[in-house]
Amino acid sequence: MSSAFTTIRTRWVACLILCGVLGTVRAEKPPTVGEGQLGAPISWQACGDNPGSLCMLQKTRDSVLYLTPNESFFPERGLVAAGLGQVPDLENLNSGKSFAWIEKWDAGDTTEWVWFAPQAGEGTITLWMSAKSSGGTFSMSMDNKTVSFSVNSG
DSSP states (O other), X not given: OOOEEXXXXXXSEEEEEEEEOOSEEEOSSOOOTTSTTXXXXXXXXXXXXXXXXXXXXXXXXXXXXXXXXXXOBOSSBTXXXXXXXXXXXXXXXXXXXXXXXXXXXXXXXXXXXXXXXXXXXXXXXXXXXXXXXXXXXXXXXXXXXXXXXXXXXX
């Protein structure tokens, strides 16, 4: 299952939100160190619209950004990052743990990934996943654009 989402970036900061109804969400093939930003050093960089704002960032090596459970935020309690991931926890940001999937989804649950684009341009977001149970509805939002799609695992 994949769905493409293309947008023109005009600001530096964007927040991607994934909402869904599933028991567990997992990548079909776990990304590994050396792909995208995974395993790249974390550094403090200027970011945002306010002068002097600093953010911890990882730069992608190949213009691909992997949004994994390790980089996600859960704005409300309920979702859980689980499983043994393959990407080391740099800077001990996840208490030394690496996660493979997000579970305990209920209707309306949200997970967020914050990412920074150094310049305006186009990008494509593709979601790959498999689920323990068939079905689910998701939406991906960025700025004022939203794409919704259904998921059915064979």
